[in-house]
Amino acid sequence: MQLSLEQVREMAPDEKSVIAANKIVSLNHWNSPGLSDVAIWGKCAGGRYQVRVDLQNLGSHCNCPSRKFPCKHVLALLMLFTSTPDAFEITDSPEWVADWIQKRRQREQQKSAGKVQPSKPVDPEAQAKRIRERESRIAEGLQHLIVWMDDLIRNGVAGLEAQPFHFWDTQARRLVDAQAKGLASRIYRLAEIPNSSRDWPERLTNELGRTRLLVHAYLNQGELSPSLQADVRQLIGWTVSQADLQASGTEIEDDWFIFGQRVEDEDRFTTQRSWAVGRKTQQEALFLQFAPGKQGFSESIVPGTCISGKLVFYPATVLQRAKISERSEEQHVSAMDLFYLDSIEDFLDSYADRLGRNPWLASCSCLLKEVSIAQHKGDWYLRDKHGYGVPFKSLETYRILAMTGGQPVHVMGEWNGNFFSPWSLLVNQQFRICS
Structure with missing residues (x-):
């Protein structure tokens, strides 16, 4: 799995965690960092903290007392692996890593097989x-x-x-x-x-x-x-139970490229929204995860990476929200392998069709080819090569202009019916996160 420092930073629960991780990225802070075909690991703080990362889905664990997930030790290990992969000895996983991986695989198999049973039977009449x-x-x-x-x-x-x-x-x-x-x-x-x-x-x-x-x-x-x-x-406000999702959800198998993510802190919990698109089916997928406080999310979903396998989509007229049903061996998929619409007009026609089926559609994903940012009467617009444009809104407008040099690029983002919000770009064939 190839990761950039930018992607690792996106995994952090907050900016303070990134700053703290940067202080312990040096090899001086790590004992025997290792790499196998399924995991990376290392011991930090003189061997006191054992850190391990599952390379299949970037799940991680550290025995430090931090309530943040991932903690600074996990972030630092990933940063070290990204910047200095040769420092990791290629070898078999030690017992404390192998046991952890084995338990993760068992839980995943039980989950995909539907073997997790409710704690007590449901009374139909009640x-x-x-x-x-x-x-x-x-x-x-x-x-x-x-x-x-x-x-x-x-x-x-x-x-x-x-x-x-x-x-x-x-x-x-x-x-x-x-x-x-x-x-x-x-x-x-x-x-x-x-x-x-x-x-x-x-x-x-x-x-x-x-x-x-x-x-x-x-x-x-x-x-x-x-x-x-x-x-x-x-x-x-009605929720879909896991049993109903398995019974009536739509399952689609593909290589799902994660092109953007937003994390919002609310009063008592944190919400993570991640957009993905299937390489073969071009089906969009919205992952929603919730976690109390600073606790970690159940699935590791990282922008710029791929999830190969089956997703189950919630019942809907326009399939969007999905959960990971089954992971398979990860395929190497980049942002260059995706399908981008050639014009904004084509996208708006597609959006109108979806809105006709669900008039309450809050937003949808959008991948556009060779578009640029332009300003008109004080407002920003996204403009394609045919001259069509849509309102553009981002807190990172000037940073995006600096990254693109004002030239047309491929853009991945979200349209809410009023304006387009960029989540990532393809600049000089390189995937770049906007946030």
């Missing part, structure tokens, strides 16, 4: 009762939401930019109490729109309309197709 009670609470919460939204539209959106956060928070909390957490999140996103741009009234009205349509769809879900019904229920 479960059906809980579902009925929740449906009733959600229906009541939606009726209150309809009244609130109708009043809001009747009074007009003018002046909403002056409303305090409490105006939106009260309604969102009611939906949380009604167990419609997905809708509550939509209300919080609505609260971010007023005064956020020149066209905010139009954007807010559009989102209010889509939210009202979602409520109507849920209250009439019996008339929807099974896939659209699955979309609506998940948007409201």
Whole structure:
């Protein structure tokens, strides 16, 4: 597995961990770093901390007391391996590494075979009762939401930019109490729109309309197709259990190239969003992982690397969210092997088709060939060679301009219906992360 220092830094839970890791990258801090066909390892701090990394999926473990994952020792070992691979002796894995790898493989096999059983049997009658009670609470919460939204539209959106956060928070909390957490999140996103741009009234009205349509769809879900019904229920706040995912999910096998990742820290947990695309199928895949505090995520997903194997996609009209079902031997896939659309017009046609199937589609991935960044009347745009453009938004605009020299490059990113957000680039045949 080939890694760059940039990719290793992307794995860090925060910038402080990168700084701390840089201080112990030197060989003076490591005892007997080794390399086998399945792992790298080393001992740090005079042998006190044993560090190991699984080369199949970059899973790692260190016996230090840090609550961050990966810790500075794991990051430093990967940095050392990236910068000085010859320092690692090629040999068989020592016992403490081999045992760890063996246990990981056993867990992965049990997981893929579906052998992990629930801790206690489910009572069907009690479960059906809980579902009925929740449906009733959600229906009541939606009726209150309809009244609130109708009043809001009747009074007009003018002046909403002056409303305090409490105006939106009260309604969102009611939906949380009604167990419609997905809708509550939509209300919080609505609260971010007023005064956020020149066209905010139009954007807010559009989102209010889509939210009202979602409520109507849920209250009439019996008339929807099974896939659209699955979309609506998940948007409201219902989750898909692992058993349901295995039973009704769609499984696709490919070599999945990870082209971007975002990590967001919230009150009590951390969310990781990773976009991937299949080399052969061109199917997009969105991995979502959640972890409490600074704990690590269950799967190691690193931008610029490839996951070969089967993914299972959540039931939906537009397949996006996926989980790793089965890993196979990793294939060498680079960003140069991917399919890029030739024009922005082709992408927008594709997006319109997906939006027609799911009008609540929050975002989708986008890979564009030979596009450049241009500024017009103070706003940034992504422009293709045919002259078409879309609004462009990034905190790293000037850094991207410096990397590309203002020349057309292949861009991988995310489109949310309003603007394009770049996640990575292909510059001079080199994969570069934007963040």
